[in-house]
Amino acid sequence: MGVAKRLDSPDCRGFDLGQAVAEAGRCLLCHEAPCSKACPAQTDPGAFIRKLRFRNLTGAARTIKKNNVLGGACGILCPTARLCEKECSATGIDRPIRIGRLQRFLVEHAWKTGFNPLEKPETRRKEKVAVVGSGPAGLACAAHLARLGFPVTVFEARPEPGGVLRYGVPEFRLPKEFLQRELDDIRALGVVFRCGSPVRGKGAAEALLKKGFKAVFLAPGLWAPMRLNSRKAAGVFSSVDFLAAQREGRKGPLENALRGKPCAVIGGGSVAIDCARSALRLGASDVYLLYRRSFAQMPAEEDERLEALQEGVHFLVLNQPVEYLCDPKGALTGIRLRKTRLGRPDGSGRRKPEEVPGTDWTLEVRAVIEAIGNKAPEGSSQAYPSVAVRPDGLIRAGEKDGRTSKAGIYAGGDIVRGPDLVVRAVSDGKAAAKAIAAQLGVRA
Amino acid sequence: MSAKKVDLSVEFCGKKFLNPFMLSSSPVSNSAEMVGRSFDAGWGGVAYKTLVTDRVPIVHPSPRMHGYDYGDKKLVGLQNVEQTTDRGLKPNLLDIAYLKKHWPRHRVMASIMGFSNQEWADLAKAVTDAGADMIELNFSCPHMTVEGSGCKVGQEHDLVEKFTTTAHKVTDLPLIAKLTPNVTDMTIPAMAAKRGGAVGITAINTVKGLSEVGLDDWVPRPNVFGKGAISGYSGPAIKPIGLRFIADLAAHPELKLPLSGIGGIETWVDALEYLLVGASTVQVTTGIIHYGYRIVEDMIEGLSDYMAQKGVSRVQDLVGKAIPHLHETGQFDIKRQGIARYDMDRCVGCGQCYIVCRDAGGFALEWDEKKRRPRQVEEKCLSCMICGFVCPVQGMISFKEMPKAFKRRETITLGRARS
Numbered sequence: 034m035g036v037a038k039r040l041d042s043p044d045c046r047g048f049d050l051g052q053a054v055a056e057a058g059r060c061l062l063c064h065e066a067p068c069s070k071a072c073p074a075q076t077d078p079g080a081f082i083r084k085l086r087f088r089n090l091t092g093a094a095r096t097i098k099k100n101n102v103l104g105g106a107c108g109i110l111c112p113t114a115r116l117c118e119k120e121c122s123a124t125g126i127d128r129p130i131r132i133g134r135l136q137r138f139l140v141e142h143a144w145k146t147g148f149n150p151l152e153k154p155e156t157r158r159k160e161k162v163a164v165v166g167s168g169p170a171g172l173a174c175a176a177h178l179a180r181l182g183f184p185v186t187v188f189e190a191r192p193e194p195g196g197v198l199r200y201g202v203p204e205f206r207l208p209k210e211f212l213q214r215e216l217d218d219i220r221a222l223g224v225v226f227r228c229g230s231p232v233r234g235k236g237a238a239e240a241l242l243k244k245g246f247k248a249v250f251l252a253p254g255l256w257a258p259m260r261l262n263s264r265k266a267a268g269v270f271s272s273v274d275f276l277a278a279q280r281e282g283r284k285g286p287l288e289n290a291l292r293g294k295p296c297a298v299i300g301g302g303s304v305a306i307d308c309a310r311s312a313l314r315l316g317a318s319d320v321y322l323l324y325r326r327s328f329a330q331m332p333a334e335e336d337e338r339l340e341a342l343q344e345g346v347h348f349l350v351l352n353q354p355v356e357y358l359c360d361p362k363g364a365l366t367g368i369r370l371r372k373t374r375l376g377r378p379d380g381s382g383r384r385k386p387e388e389v390p391g392t393d394w395t396l397e398v399r400a401v402i403e404a405i406g407n408k409a410p411e412g413s414s415q416a417y418p419s420v421a422v423r424p425d426g427l428i429r430a431g432e433k434d435g436r437t438s439k440a441g442i443y444a445g446g447d448i449v450r451g452p453d454l455v456v457r458a459v460s461d462g463k464a465a466a467k468a469i470a471a472q473l474g475v476r477a
Numbered sequence: 478m479s480a481k482k483v484d485l486s487v488e489f490c491g492k493k494f495l496n497p498f499m500l501s502s503s504p505v506s507n508s509a510e511m512v513g514r515s516f517d518a519g520w521g522g523v524a525y526k527t528l529v530t531d532r533v534p535i536v537h538p539s540p541r542m543h544g545y546d547y548g549d550k551k552l553v554g555l556q557n558v559e560q561t562t563d564r565g566l567k568p569n570l571l572d573i574a575y576l577k578k579h580w581p582r583h584r585v586m587a588s589i590m591g592f593s594n595q596e597w598a599d600l601a602k603a604v605t606d607a608g609a610d611m612i613e614l615n616f617s618c619p620h621m622t623v624e625g626s627g628c629k630v631g632q633e634h635d636l637v638e639k640f641t642t643t644a645h646k647v648t649d650l651p652l653i654a655k656l657t658p659n660v661t662d663m664t665i666p667a668m669a670a671k672r673g674g675a676v677g678i679t680a681i682n683t684v685k686g687l688s689e690v691g692l693d694d695w696v697p698r699p700n701v702f703g704k705g706a707i708s709g710y711s712g713p714a715i716k717p718i719g720l721r722f723i724a725d726l727a728a729h730p731e732l733k734l735p736l737s738g739i740g741g742i743e744t745w746v747d748a749l750e751y752l753l754v755g756a757s758t759v760q761v762t763t764g765i766i767h768y769g770y771r772i773v774e775d776m777i778e779g780l781s782d783y784m785a786q787k788g789v790s791r792v793q794d795l796v797g798k799a800i801p802h803l804h805e806t807g808q809f810d811i812k813r814q815g816i817a818r819y820d821m822d823r824c825v826g827c828g829q830c831y832i833v834c835r836d837a838g839g840f841a842l843e844w845d846e847k848k849r850r851p852r853q854v855e856e857k858c859l860s861c862m863i864c865g866f867v868c869p870v871q872g873m874i875s876f877k878e879m880p881k882a883f884k885r886r887e888t889i890t891l892g893r894a895r896s
């Protein structure tokens with residue numbers, strides 16, 4: 034079957050040494066490498082590919098990990114086609130160097146050979162720093178500060194660290210052991226994780242400053258799902274719960290709801306694609322991806338869309354959900370849909386979908402996953418009342434240093450940018466670490 | 478051990494080098510502007526482009542180099558018809574003095590070549606006065622057009638001794654003889670240099686070669702307006718030859734001089750191999766011609782990490798470590814035998830092993846046409862290992878020793894003895 038075959042394909046595995054050397058052999062070793070300029074976290078592919086090319090594999094791993102503590106995860110998860118690989122000069126000859134896969138290989142190779150590129154700091158400093166949230170932004174900030182010798186405590190609401198990498202991105206894209214290795218590298222720097230410890234309640238962040246932390250980095254991400262405005266029905270999940278349940282090993286109820294049944298995912302972003310592909314793996318008989326605009330307009334990355342298509346997801350574009358239909362017991366039986374067509378461009382420059390009157394129809398499904406976006410939970414900003422937030426709940430913070438309106442409190446990642454990328458969260462964490470170090474008198 | 482604790486500095490002929498990595502004498506070390514940038518990039522020293530007296534003006538042929546590619550691999554070798562420096566002696570001496578003034582911790586070895594006894598003396602004195610740390614006597618350029626110079630000297634051992642003695646009389650600086658590989662036994666000129674007062678040997682200069690011929694014009698490359706020449710060949714292709722000569726010199730019972738290894742070095746691995754067979758510094762030209770000075774960054778980092786992982790803290794402790802393992806082929810223990818081991822789970826079914834084993838090996842493989850897989854008949858395997866060389870799956874075919882009882886089948890004879 035399609036899914037099984039794809040899961041086995043070499044694309045899901047990393048390169049081996051021979052493949053990596055051959056791929057690096059294609060690199061043009063550009064002067065002022067454009068790929069390096071295109072990486073939001075300054076992971077510096079131009080340098081690590083050159084190092085690989087000159088058999089300096091340890092140095093290559095060091096470059097990656099020093100610049101980007103989540104270099105392994107980024108190697109897998111970055112949409113490289115629109116980041117580093119987009120700028121690759123080799124495209125002018127045939128196709129870009131597969132930078133993400135080389136990056137993943139180098140990190141895995143270091144693990145395999147027992148080489149730890151992140152050396153423990155020689156100086157230990159006194160000033161404690163608190164990080165709220167252990168997603169990519171929090172992890173990057175913590176690791177960079179720890180490397181400078183600061184004692185860092187990461188407060189995480191959930192039982193395990195990782196943020197979206199742990200409770201969002203499905204296992205088939207980012208294996209748990211892989212994430213574990215990457216977290217171990219960070220733990221080895223001396224970062225302390227306090228899991229199951231949400232920083233919530235009025236003024237909880239400011240309280241950390243009073244408790245002796247010299248700086249606080251807020252990186253709680255966006256974990257409140259936006260929901261469709263329709264009647265309640267049993268069998269309707271939010272993407273957050275649906276994905277988290279799988280990563281928490283609570284697959285049973287989901288399998289009961291999906292196995293052998295038709296189901297639908299609403300949304301056109303990367304999260305929707307992850308939900309659709311997960312639904313296939315849970316055994317749904319048919320998975321419909323419902324999107325009100327066109328295929329080309331989907332925000333999901335092109336390669337993800339194509340993979341989902343190949344795995345057998347049915348793309349139902351130019352359709353808008355109207356309401357859920359239930360049996361008398363309240364269990365979902367279908368969705369009423371209305372067809373749309375593309376009209377004039379809207380504010381975002383994309384052609385706006387317009388409903389076509391009189392085209393309602395019913396799609397029979399037994400389960401629905403809503404993947405239409407996440408926001409900050411209602412009232413979550415109470416935890417940091419002195420920090421200026423926007424009406425939509427996002428924190429206002431400096432782009433280059435993560436400074437908020439409150440001295441000593443910094444922020445970054447999705448809570449500042451809105452839904453974005455792992456690599457940009459890493460970049461925010463690094464930038465904030467640098468600013469925090471500077472505040473504490475250390476030049477990073 | 479942490480890579481930070483590793484000390485890459487090394488002593489060579491009484492002088493301390495920050496690290497063993499040097500530019501060799503060639504266009505990469507042609508001026509202070511270039512060499513200064515290389516020092517900033519991390520190189521520990523330089524053998525400055527060979528100086529001559531201004532008596533005969535040097536004009537290089539044009540074009541002066543040709544790149545030799547293998548498939549899509551660029552520059553596995555480099556052919557050149559370049560001569561010694563084409564800059565005047567004075568500007569070069571000023572440049573050497575400038576380098577010593579601005580980079581006092583870096584080592585500048587002046588390379589010189591005379592065309593007569595007097596010139597050797599004049600040059601040795603001039604570079605000593607300019608402040609060079611040491612002198613490399615170039616007895617090895619393969620395309621000097623003047624008799625009594627270049628590798629023509631290197632091949633005449635009494636001249637090597639004579640010119641070294643001459644230089645030795647006018648300077649206190651360490652003298653290092655750079656020798657040509659275009660001889661069968663390099664230890665003879667090396668011993669001659671030692672008798673003349675040399676305290677170190679550099680090897681190798683370029684190997685005489687002819688890398689390519691134009692198919693339409695029938696002119697060997699580089700094509701210098703219709704003419705080609707047998708000339709100096711360098712780069713990765715000559716590394717095995719360079720390693721061999723350094724090992725020969727290191728293993729010689731009487732020579733016992735510090736060595737500077739050259740030939741095809743691009744990475745820390747190449748450099749390390751030269752150290753292991755007895756060099757204490759290494760020099761690079763073609764690697765820089767191919768990639769620029771930046772490659773030294775990976776040499777430094779790669780060698781430091783290697784040493785940290787091996788728990789070796791000083792470069793000196795690596796020098797010559799391979800020599801005790803070097804033997805005459807007659808000393809091998811041929812009672813121990815093995816075969817090629819196939820990890821069939823990883824086979825992709827290309828069948829290249831089958832082709833070469835049949836046409837160049839022991840015909841030890843059968844081919845399953847349906848499954849597209851080889852099947853090995855162990856007793857027929859010669860352990861030549863050629864199947865492993867062509868296999869595209871890394872590590873799928875490896876060598877394994879067989880038990881004492883293992884008996885290899887004899888090759889079939891088709892002819893019949895007349896009765």
Ligand SMILES: Cc1cc2nc3c(=O)[nH]c(=O)nc-3n(C[C@H](O)[C@H](O)[C@H](O)COP(=O)(O)OP(=O)(O)OC[C@H]3O[C@@H](n4cnc5c(N)ncnc54)[C@H](O)[C@@H]3O)c2cc1C
Pocket residue numbers: 110111112165166167168169170171188189190191194195196197198201202203230231232233252253254255256276303304307416445446447448452453454455456458
């Ligand atoms: C399903 C999914 C798939 C994605 N796929 C990709 C991809 O392939 N490539 C890519 O680049 N990006 C992807 N993204 C986006 C990317 O994951 C995010 O941009 C990134 O994780 C943001 O990092 P962050 O550190 O800001 O927040 P998060 O990763 O959201 O981490 C925030 C952490 O803070 C914790 N937290 C929240 N509130 C509190 C509190 N009050 N106290 C303590 N802890 C708290 C949360 O539990 C969480 O662990 C994906 C996102 C999702 C949802």
Ligand SMILES: Cc1cc2nc3c(=O)[nH]c(=O)nc-3n(C[C@H](O)[C@H](O)[C@H](O)COP(=O)(O)O)c2cc1C
Pocket residue numbers: 501502503504526527542555557559560561562588615618655681682683709711712713715739740741742760761762763764
């Ligand atoms: C273009 C060119 C010019 C060279 N000129 C000199 C020279 O002037 N003096 C000298 O001692 N060696 C000269 N060499 C030889 C190099 O120093 C070196 O011994 C040789 O190229 C082998 O090393 P490699 O494989 O790193 O290039 C020259 C080599 C090249 C390629």
Ligand code: SF4
Pocket residue numbers: 059060061062063066067068069078079082120121122123130132
């Ligand atoms: S841009 Fe492409 S070819 Fe150039 S260094 Fe980066 S990966 Fe290599």
